[in-house]
Amino acid sequence: MAEQKRLFLLDAFALIFRGYYALIKNPRINSKGMDTSAILGFTNTLLDVIRREKPDHLAVAFDKGGSTARNDAFPEYKSNRKETPEAIKIAVPYIHQILEAMKIPIIEVEGIEADDLIGTLSVQADKAGYQTFMVTPDKDYAQLVTENVFMYKPARMGNGIEIWDVEKVKEKFEVEDPKQVIDYLGMMGDAVDNIPGLPGVGDKTAKKFLKQYGSMEGLLANTHELKGKMKEKVEANKELGLLSKQLATIMLDCPVEFHEEDFELSVPDFQAVSDVFQELEFRRAHENFNRIFKNTTVQSETTDSSADNKQSNEVKSTQKPSIPTQQLDLFSTPSAGSEVQEVITGFNEAKNTNHLYQFVNNKLSRKILIEKLLNQKTVCFDTETTSLNTFEAELVGIAFSYEKGKGYYVNFPEDREETLLILEQFRPFFENESIQKIGQNLKYDIKVLRNYGIKTRGSIFDTMLAHYLINPDMRHNMNVLAETYLNYQPISIETLIGKKGKNQGSMRDVDLKKQTEYAVEDADVTFQLKEIFEKELEKNNLTKLFNEIEIPLLEVLAQMEIEGINVDAEFLNSLSEDLNKDIINLESKIYRKANVEFNLASPKQLGEVLFDHMKLVDKPKKTKTGQYKTSEDVLSYLAKDHEIVANILEWRGLVKLKSTYVDALPNEINKITGRIHTTYSQAVAATGRLSSNNPNLQNIPIRTERGRQVRKAFIPRDENYTLLAADYSQIELRLMAELSGDPAMKESFINGEDIHRATAAKVFNVPLDEVTREQRSNAKTVNFGIIYGVSAFGLSNQTDMSRTEAKELIDTYFETYPTLKSFISKQVDFARENGYVETLLGRRRYLKNINSQNSIVRSGDERNAVNAPLQGSAADIIKIAMINIYNIFKKENYKSKMLLQVHDELVFDIHKDELETLKPIIKYEMENAFKLSIPLDVDLDIGDNWLDAH
Known part of the structure; x- marks a missing residue:
């Protein structure tokens, strides 16, 4: 049948x-x-x-x-x-x-x-x-x-x-x-x-x-x-x-x-499929497509087509065969040396495979490997460790690759002294100025090696940072990059050691063959990605930005992270007790006004109290699940008219401050150094700004009195030091004046005027010395709001103005600064035509929704078309300043150190003997990091804690 x-x-x-x-x-x-x-x-x-x-x-x-x-x-x-x-x-x-x-x-x-x-x-x-x-x-x-x-x-x-x-x-x-x-x-x-x-x-x-x-x-x-x-x-x-x-x-x-007959599966047009997959960058899907149709009767009918055969051969060459792992550890006789040399140079051909990952495990084989490394112009290396915390991480091994499909793995014993002896053999490679070192997230590897007294010298190429410049909105982890650009899926750390990951220190439990496969694969893939990304950087005019800002900054950030900052834990404990009292008092106040006790942390209960019990509004907004909305934007709108809502917002702020910073920061103090060491990420914010993690020191509240108190906990190294904070004054507004070329705005900055007062005088048509505090405040809100595309609705919410008054103010503002309005239009037009915008130094922000038919989605990218060049240029400028200041400190061997970067601010631990020497140097380098037609202005202050120095 x-x-x-x-x-x-x-x-x-x-x-x-x-x-x-x-x-x-x-x-x-x-x-x-x-x-x-x-x-x-x-x-x-x-x-x-x-x-x-x-x-x-x-x-x-x-x-x-x-x-x-x-x-x-x-x-x-x-x-x-x-x-x-x-x-x-x-x-x-x-x-x-x-x-x-x-x-x-x-x-x-x-x-x-x-x-x-x-x-x-x-x-x-x-x-x-x-x-x-x-x-x-x-x-x-x-x-x-x-x-x-x-x-x-x-x-x-x-x-x-x-x-x-x-x-x-x-x-x-x-x-x-x-x-x-x-x-x-x-x-x-x-x-x-x-x-x-x-x-x-x-x-x-x-x-x-x-x-x-x-x-x-x-x-x-x-x-x-x-x-x-x-x-x-x-x-x-x-x-x-x-x-x-x-x-x-x-x-x-x-x-x-x-x-x-119309529905029968037919022979595909292989070239047409290849073209569309190539345009979409579907490398893995393309490989799957070829593999599927190559193994079907449909494919066999096309064996005479040279184009299809070529396609099939290309697929074959990208497939990963099983990885041989050669252990080079049996060198008991002099003749073994020549055998090892032969294995290292000829094993690939002998095995007839595209991948050769070798395990190097004795002094002689390491010597041969080092000789080979020292003869290369570029080498990729990758450390394997027991922890993601560089202060706790112990070296398990290092992988090296300098040719596609080949690599070597050196493993280290648990004994630190033995590890130091092995590493000493590799010092000539790491400290060789003429060999370029390649890696993925090299800052981590550099910090780990520093713990063992090894410094990496010579030029470096970080594939994570390269891809961040090429495509800032995409993820930059190695597995995603390998899949996207090499059509290849590497072994994951979870596959290797289970879901616990590196942080559990279980890498040592993995057998050496698997360690070798995993580690060398990382180095091999990273080496191949470097070849691709180098060309992409050049094609997109990003090479200079990469080589002159992002790569030098990597060393600066590594040193800042290693240095850390001193924190007064006792002060934080005391502040925690004070906050707790304030929180309890606020809770009592809220319960009295509500005439009922409830769980303030429960959005459901809060909504029921405010809108069912107290009936603050007639038609409160609800979520999709039918629960009342109690998000911050909803409560902020009500806070002006209802004191209980203002109290609730204050309560939320104090609870978050206490849990996120005051109680958490003492736990972040490193047991080895006694200091807090944040980690700076260069490849997170698409605008080019740095982000701070573990702990995040960039989001400590500064607008509230209690928030500012947290900064008081950050103190100098000891009594011989003082903290110095250097802060760019209104850098984004200055950049807006520079990029737009608006003469009125530029003139205000050149004359050293208070830009918000000057703006108020112009838009409210009053003499400069008669501007009221309210007028200046409204002008300040508009000045900064324009950068973020503020609407009349948004402006009215941020001020005491009605929506009509807010609209009139925005209209008057653009009449006052007509060149600025033209600049905004040109930025949006450029983005629509090119799909991206650029900073002063050529950093790109791609705006994929700039031509969207959806007005809400499109308006977000229209705002970014204006904002991204300003934020990104500010980020680039402070990065240049950091590099220049770091180089001066290093060259002159100053005791003082750069500790923190928080958006437009740098924080330093300054030795008191060097204070008067370094203040003008820091100010000069920051103000002259990038030459504009208007002056950059930097405010300096010192203090016994970060708050006093701000």
């Missing part, structure tokens, strides 16, 4: 949305700044179905223009749906292109939805003797399942595929026949499609009704058996119930026909 033929029908939009939302927290952004998550999700599902199922016949159905029939019957059908995400709108033409290149039929009919097309085709295919598999995550399709029609739910989030047959549907929905799923959906309704259903009927009730009455019609004919409110609701909504069933019914008579 001939095997039954199979037809696979894919619901395009269901799979596209599923792919997009599966990656919503970690979207796939390619080097052009395009969000390809939806395309990739769909493509992976399509290829997975073909790989797993090897179908005879396959097609993809698309919605086109919604459902005319359902909209005619119920105009509100799907009316509650949000605007389609821009990434999905972009995805559809590309998916069409992929399907056309793969010669897969596209089924779409104007005014008819994909489920109706699939339903109709499944009935026709069934009659033609086919089994039909409807590939979709949408439960509505369950109504179509028969003996020969199945739901095929693709794999997701670690769960395998699910195939629903008749019995599975009956079990899932607790029905006697899959057709009853229509009644189930009609009773329940569907919030996604805005199908109303029967009020008060949920999953359990619908299943109960179907067991009792069998259908919607059966229920409506027997409403006299129902009781209470349910009876009232069902009887009052009989027509709505029948309409809902109609809307939920998938149509089986659409104008589409199943001709098996």
Whole structure:
């Protein structure tokens, strides 16, 4: 008996949305700044179905223009749906292109939805003797399942595929026949499609009704058996119930026909597929595509095509064979030396493989390796350690690679003295000025080696920092980079040592072969990425920024992190007690005003007290779950009129301050150094700003009295030192004047005027000496607000002005500074045309939504088009200042140290004997880091703690 033929029908939009939302927290952004998550999700599902199922016949159905029939019957059908995400709108033409290149039929009919097309085709295919598999995550399709029609739910989030047959549907929905799923959906309704259903009927009730009455019609004919409110609701909504069933019914008579020859899986156009995958940067998907079709009869029919053979060969060369690991540790006789030399230089050819990762484990083999390293111009190295904390990390091994597919692993014993002796052998390599060192997140490796007395010298290339400049919005970890640029998936640390990760110190428990494979692979991949990124930096005019700012800054930050800062733990403990008293007093005050005690930390209880119990507003906003909104923006709006809300906001601020900083900072004091050591990340903020972590010292509140008190805990090294804070004054406004070229704004800065007072005088048309405090405050809010695209609504919320007054002020502001308005328009136009904006030093910020049809999404990128060059230029300038100051300190061997960078501020531990020498040097280097046509101004202050020095 001939095997039954199979037809696979894919619901395009269901799979596209599923792919997009599966990656919503970690979207796939390619080097052009395009969000390809939806395309990739769909493509992976399509290829997975073909790989797993090897179908005879396959097609993809698309919605086109919604459902005319359902909209005619119920105009509100799907009316509650949000605007389609821009990434999905972009995805559809590309998916069409992929399907056309793969010669897969596209089924779409104007005014008819994909489920109706699939339903109709499944009935026709069934009659033609086919089994039909409807590939979709949408439960509505369950109504179509028969003996020969199945739901095929693709794999997701670690769960395998699910195939629903008749019995599975009956079990899932607790029905006697899959057709009853229509009644189930009609009773329940569907919030996604805005199908109303029967009020008060949920999953359990619908299943109960179907067991009792069998259908919607059966229920409506027997409403006299129902009781209470349910009876009232069902009887009052009989027509709505029948309409809902109609809307939920998938149509089986659409104008589409199943001709098996049209649906047969055909030979793809390999070059066309290659072109679109290359444009999208789908390297791994491309490899999967070639692997799938190379191993099918479809591929074998194309063996005479030179283009296809070339494609197949390219795939073969990128596949990773098993990794041989050669242990070089048996050197008991002089003849062994020559054998080792032969193994190191010839093992690759002898094994006929693209990967050779070798384990080096004795003095002689290390000597041979060092000789080889010293003869290279560039070498990638990667440390393996027991911890992510560089002060606690012990070296487990170091991997080296200087040629694609080759590398060496040196492991270290637990005994520190023995490790130091082995490292001493490698000192000539690390301290050789003429060898370029390559790494991924080299700052970590540099700090670990410093703990062992090894300094890295010579030029360096950090692939993480290079990629950060090339594509700042993308993730920069090595696995993502390898997958994106090399079409290769390295071994993960979780695979190697379990989910505990490096921080648990379990790397030593891994056998040496696996250590070698993992470590050398990292070095090999990083070496290959360097080759790619070097060209990308050059192509995008980013080489100078990389070599002259980001790379030199790496050494500066490493030294700052090693230095750390002194913290007064006793003061913090005392402050914690004071805060606790304030918090308790505020709680009592709030409870008295509310006339009830409740859990202040519970948004649910807080909402009920404010809006049900106290009825502060008539129509309070609610979340999707029906809970009252009590977010900060909601409460801030109410705080002006309700003292209890102001108290609640103050309470929240104190609780956060206490838990996040006052109580947490003493726990961050390093037991070895007695100081706090933050870690600066260069590759996080897309604007170019540094970020501070573990602990974050950049977000300590400065606008509140209690917040400022936290800075009091940061103190000098000892009585011979004082803290000095150097802060750029209004650098972003100065840069706005510089970049826009606005003459009035530039003149104010050149004349040394108070820019906010000068702005107020102009926009309120009063003499400079008659500007009121309120006028200056409003002008200051506008000055800074313009950088962030403030609206009249936003300005009125930040001031005491009405929305009308705020709009008038913004209009007057742009009349006063017309060149500035023109600059903003030009920035947005440039971004629309090029897809990015640049800082003064060429740092790029890609704006993928600048041409979006969605005004909310688009306006965000329009604001960034103006803001990013200002923030980014400010970030670049302070980085240059840091590098120059660090070099002076190092050259002159000053005792004083640079400790912290907090946005536009630098904090130093200054030896009192060097204070008068260094103050003018710091001021000069910061003010002259980058020459503008207007002066940069830096305020210096000193003190016995950070607060006094600010």
